[in-house]
Amino acid sequence: MTKRNALNLVLILILAGGAFAQTAAPSAPIDFSKKTLQSERTQSYDAVRYLIKLHVDMDQKAFGGETTVTLISLREGLATCVLDAEEFKVTSVWSDYGDPLAFTQSATELAVTLAKPAKLGEAVTFTCAYAGRDPKVGLNFVDASADNPKLVFSDSFPDKVHHWFPCYDYPNDKVTYDLVVTVKAGNKVGANGRLVGVAEDKAAGTVTWHWSQDLPHSTYLIFFAAGPYVVVRDSYKTLPVNYWVYPQDEKKALPTYGKTPKMIEFFNKTFGFDYPWQKYDQISVPSGGGAESTSATAMTQRIMVDAADEPEFPAIGIVSHELAHQWWGDLITLRSWAHTWLNESFGTYSDYLYQRFDLGEDEGAVNLAGKQAGYMREAKTRYIRPIVSDRYDKPGDMFDSHSYPKGALVLHMLRSIVGEEPFFKILSVFLHRFAFQPAETSDFIRTVKDVTGRNLDWFFDQWLFKPGHPVFDIGCQWDAKRKVVLLMVAQVQDYARGIPVFRVPVAIKVVTAKGAATTQVWLKEKMEKLEFPAETKPLLVRFDEGNLLIKEVNFPKDLDELLYQLKSDDVIGRIGGAGELLKFKDDPRTAPALAASAKGDAFWAIRKAALESLAKLGGPAAVAAFKPACKDANSAVRLAAVLALGDLKDRGLVEFYKQLFNKDTSPRVRSEALRALGKTGDPSVVPFLRQASSVPSRQNMVKRAAESAIKQLEAK
Ligand SMILES: [Zn+2]
Numbered sequence: 001m002t003k004r005n006a007l008n009l010v011l012i013l014i015l016a017g018g019a020f021a022q023t024a025a026p027s028a029p030i031d032f033s034k035k036t037l038q039s040e041r042t043q044s045y046d047a048v049r050y051l052i053k054l055h056v057d058m059d060q061k062a063f064g065g066e067t068t069v070t071l072i073s074l075r076e077g078l079a080t081c082v083l084d085a086e087e088f089k090v091t092s093v094w095s096d097y098g099d100p101l102a103f104t105q106s107a108t109e110l111a112v113t114l115a116k117p118a119k120l121g122e123a124v125t126f127t128c129a130y131a132g133r134d135p136k137v138g139l140n141f142v143d144a145s146a147d148n149p150k151l152v153f154s155d156s157f158p159d160k161v162h163h164w165f166p167c168y169d170y171p172n173d174k175v176t177y178d179l180v181v182t183v184k185a186g187n188k189v190g191a192n193g194r195l196v197g198v199a200e201d202k203a204a205g206t207v208t209w210h211w212s213q214d215l216p217h218s219t220y221l222i223f224f225a226a227g228p229y230v231v232v233r234d235s236y237k238t239l240p241v242n243y244w245v246y247p248q249d250e251k252k253a254l255p256t257y258g259k260t261p262k263m264i265e266f267f268n269k270t271f272g273f274d275y276p277w278q279k280y281d282q283i284s285v286p287s288g289g290g291a292e293s294t295s296a297t298a299m300t301q302r303i304m305v306d307a308a309d310e311p312e313f314p315a316i317g318i319v320s321h322e323l324a325h326q327w328w329g330d331l332i333t334l335r336s337w338a339h340t341w342l343n344e345s346f347g348t349y350s351d352y353l354y355q356r357f358d359l360g361e362d363e364g365a366v367n368l369a370g371k372q373a374g375y376m377r378e379a380k381t382r383y384i385r386p387i388v389s390d391r392y393d394k395p396g397d398m399f400d401s402h403s404y405p406k407g408a409l410v411l412h413m414l415r416s417i418v419g420e421e422p423f424f425k426i427l428s429v430f431l432h433r434f435a436f437q438p439a440e441t442s443d444f445i446r447t448v449k450d451v452t453g454r455n456l457d458w459f460f461d462q463w464l465f466k467p468g469h470p471v472f473d474i475g476c477q478w479d480a481k482r483k484v485v486l487l488m489v490a491q492v493q494d495y496a497r498g499i500p501v502f503r504v505p506v507a508i509k510v511v512t513a514k515g516a517a518t519t520q521v522w523l524k525e526k527m528e529k530l531e532f533p534a535e536t537k538p539l540l541v542r543f544d545e546g547n548l549l550i551k552e553v554n555f556p557k558d559l560d561e562l563l564y565q566l567k568s569d570d571v572i573g574r575i576g577g578a579g580e581l582l583k584f585k586d587d588p589r590t591a592p593a594l595a596a597s598a599k600g601d602a603f604w605a606i607r608k609a610a611l612e613s614l615a616k617l618g619g620p621a622a623v624a625a626f627k628p629a630c631k632d633a634n635s636a637v638r639l640a641a642v643l644a645l646g647d648l649k650d651r652g653l654v655e656f657y658k659q660l661f662n663k664d665t666s667p668r669v670r671s672e673a674l675r676a677l678g679k680t681g682d683p684s685v686v687p688f689l690r691q692a693s694s695v696p697s698r699q700n701m702v703k704r705a706a707e708s709a710i711k712q713l714e715a716k
Contacts, residue, residue: 029383030382031383032385032391032397032467033385033391035391036391036393038337038338038390038391040172041170041172043074043172044074044081044082045071045072045074045075045081045168046072046074046173047175048070048071048072048123048175048176049069049070049176050067050068050069050167050175050178051067051068051178052065052177052178052179053065053066053180053182054181055181055182056181056182056226057184058151058152058187059184060133061141061152062132063139063152064088064129064131064132065129065130065131065165067127067128067130067165067167068096069081069083069125069126069127069128069167070124070125071124071125072121072122072123072124073121073122073123075118076119076120078122078124079113079114079117079118080111080112080113080114081114081126082111082112083109083162083166083167084108084110084167084169084170085108085109085110085128085162085167086108086138086162086163087135087136087137087138087163088163088164089105089130089132090103090105090128090129090130090166091131092129093110093112093126093127093128094126094127095125097115099115101113101126103128110128112128114126128166130165130166132163132164137155137160137163138155138156138160138162139152139155139163139164140152140153140155140285140287142286147286147301148227148246148284148301149228149246149247150227150228151227151286152183152225152226153224153225153227153285153298154222154224155298156219156220156221156223156291156293157220157291158171158395158396159220162219167219169220170219171218171219171334171336171438173438174216174217174218174436175216175217176212176213176215176216177192177212177213178196178212179191179192179213179222179224180210180211181224181226182201182207183206183207183209183226184205184206184207186228187227187228188228188229188231189209189224189225189226190224190225190229190283190296191209191223191296192217192222192277192293192296193214193277193278194211194212194278195209196210197209197210213294215277215278215294217294217330217436221293221329221330222293222294223283223291223293223296225283225298227246228247229244229247230244230249232245232253232254232257234257234258235261236260236265236275236280240278240279241261242279242281243257243281244281244284245284245304249301249304251306255307255309255310256303256304256305256319257315257319259316259358260280260282262358263316263320263323264280266353266354266357267324267327267350270353271327271424271428272424272428272431272432273327273331273435275326275327276330277294278295281295282297282299282322283296283298283299284299284300284304285298285299285300285301286301287300288302289318290321292325292329292330292347294330295326295330299318299319299322300318303315303319305698308665312666312668316355318351320355324347324354325343325347327346327350327431328342328347329344329346329347331431331435331436332430332437332439333437333438333439334438334439335438336390337398338389338390338398338440338441339388339439339441340395340398340399341403341441342439342440342441342444344399344407345387345403345404345407345408345410346407346411348371348404348405348407348408349407352364352367352368362571362603362605365547365571366571366572366605368409368547369572370405371405372405372409374401374405375402375406375550377401378400378401378402379406379469384402385402385467386465386466387403387407387410387463387464387465388441388465407464409550410464412548413459413463413504413548414456416546417456417459417505418448418452418456422451425451426448426451426452429450430444430447445460458503466500467497468493468494468497468498468499469550470491470502470504470552472489472491472554473490473554474487474488474489474490474543474554474555475488476557478534478538483534483535484534485510485531485538486529486530486531487529487530487531488527488529489527489529489530489543490528491523491525491527502524503524504524505522506520506521506522506523506543507545507546507548508530508532508541508542508543510532510540510541510542511540512535512539513536514536517533518545539560539564540564540565540568542565542569545570557580559590562580562581562583565580566578566597566606567597571603571606574597574601574606574609575609578594578612578613579609581593582616582617591614591622594610594617594622594625595610595614595621595624595625597610598610598614598629598637599628599629604632604633604634604636604637605636607634607637608636611625611629611640611641611644612640614626615644615647623645626642627656629641630645630656635664635666635668635669638664638666638669639666639669639672642660642669642672642676645676646676649679650680651682653676654677654682654684654685657676657677658685670695670702671697671701671704671705672705674689674692674705674709675705675708675709678709678710678713679709679712681713681716683713683716685709685713686713689706689709689710690706
């Protein structure tokens with residue numbers, strides 16, 4: 001997978017609150033066990049430091065310069081040093097005494113014959129001169145357009161940094177480096193580390209920016225971008241926090257990024273390790289997502305949002321995710337791509353932790369449910385694989401919904417098993433132990449053992465080293481004589497695919513008219529019979545109270561219980577109740593109950609879920625709920641309502657949609673009102689749509705909706 005794809009994945013996961021937004025056509029199931037068996041790269045030397053002096057001609061899309069490499073031999077008698085080098089031509093190599101060194105260059109490597117074989121532990125320094133032009137990957141030259149100024153930016157992830165300078169390009173080695181970049185005057189160069197200085201050469205019309213990354217990190221985290229950036233300055237205590245944006249986005253910098261200092265404070269406390277780098281920059285680039293280059297995150301320009309639109313299009317998901325990588329990925333880095341979860345699951349769990357902190361428990365629950373849905377979609381339509389796997393054809397294979405949401409949910413379960421304080425202590429100890437080093441999964445498991453004294457090998461074995469998740473079939477009965485609830489719990493996952501029988505703690509809540517009682521039980525067999533006291537017939541039996549497990553559940557409930565659940569359960573239970581009620585489509589109580597939730601539930605996600613069920617239900621009672629919901633305080637609810645109304649294709653609603661477009665403040669709702677006009681099939685609305693298409697909106701969403709509605713009407 002290219003960076004762009006991986007980044008798109010990040011963006012989709014983040015912006016969709018963890019769930020895939022795409023409705024990808026179901027592709028053939030993939031068998032991960034047939035992918036290439038990979039192993040961590042063996043090193044004959046330890047790369048220590050690079051000095052990269054680069055001239056970049058943004059007009060000619062050309063680059064070249066000198067890279068000085070310092071390394072320590074890990075062999076007795078290292079005669080040849082092989083570096084990764086691709087898409088540029090090395091013209092000469094010389095030793096630190098200035099003597100020319102023999103070298104050969106293949107399509108992917110540069111082999112330098114050292115002046116004399118290096119001893120074990122001996123430091124060696126040499127310099128390579130080279131030049132290249134517009135490489136296919138690794139360095140992007142971008143022409144000016146309506147969306148962006150002329151830019152150049154590196155694109156090093158996951159192993160493409162060697163397309164713009166010769167180096168050891170694998171994450172199991174950490175280096176420091178200096179980057180001295182010369183570009184045309186009028187541009188700024190952002191990069192990792194500390195700014196040493198900026199020097200202008202008036203005669204040559206160039207400017208040179210010198211950056212120093214003097215804390216070690218892996219090469220794929222090396223980054224620079226050059227362009228006419230505006231730098232909006234912010235800070236957290238004495239730490240500089242800067243937002244590098246295109247000139248046209250200056251006013252959007254604070255609405256988009258303004259919570260960054262608060263996030264740094266939150267993560268410092270949560271991780272028990274203060275932000276480790278000299279500054280934090282977020283730098284706009286045109287590509288698809290975010291890339292967490294050390295202290296200089298490359299961030300897609302598409303997240304830029306003005307103050308008016310920010311509540312509806314917040315960037316905090318992606319901003320907190322990439323920031324969390326400054327610890328998870330940059331400070332501690334996966335040793336090989338088999339351990340991608342050490343970067344991505346921790347990053348994804350962190351973005352949940354921040355959103356839970358910032359927005360509250362209910363939003364947090366919805367965020368986690370979105371992550372679970374994202375994983376389930378991949379598991380059900382594409383493949384299951386162990387989260388830690390040395391089977392992959394390319395690193396990008398690992399950047400999927402197993403490494404992102406599933407691993408995040410595994411951390412959430414671990415937290416519930418070891419407890420709050422031990423969990424966050426594990427994170428802190430792990431960071432302190434492996435700071436500025438590469439790490440692998442066994443390092444984390446060992447840390448869990450050391451901090452808690454608990455052997456949780458069984459937990460990691462089933463969740464990290466085996467594929468899949470438990471699928472529970474649950475039967476429930478109330479025994480009036482014995483006054484107990486009988487619960488039959490079967491694990492019915494497909495064992496033929498290598499999915500284990502899971503050992504999991506699960507909380508069962510039994511609610512009766514007399515009150516609620518929650519009991520934690522451990523499931524570990526294919527079939528278990530459980531009993532819980534219940535004086536009267538339960539109003540609700542809740543499996544997995546707290547929603548901690550990665551699971552599928554088939555737990556049939558009668559209408560009374562679902563109606564109770566829709567009104568009285570937690571957020572996730574109420575959403576589930578709204579969906580399950582569709583099994584009782586024809587019962588006269590169903591539509592009014594959903595309509596009552598759509599109107600009156602205190603939390604928007606339930607109002608939205610109820611509307612979506614009503615849309616599937618149809619009928620006058622359902623339809624009557626849509627119009628009032630178009631006035632809901634929450635735009636996601638209004639959007640669901642106007643979508644449902646639009647599907648009625650009712651010409652009688654033309655005036656209603658026009659009013660909605662004119663009065664609503666949400667660009668999403670306004671756009672959907674225009675699409676609804678198109679769906680009415682009424683040609684008289686075309687002039688209104690034409691006028692609407694000139695209304696400015698975020699990323700032209702209103703214009704695009706108006707045009708698609710016109711197209712739909714003209715196709716008739
Ligand atoms: Zn990430």
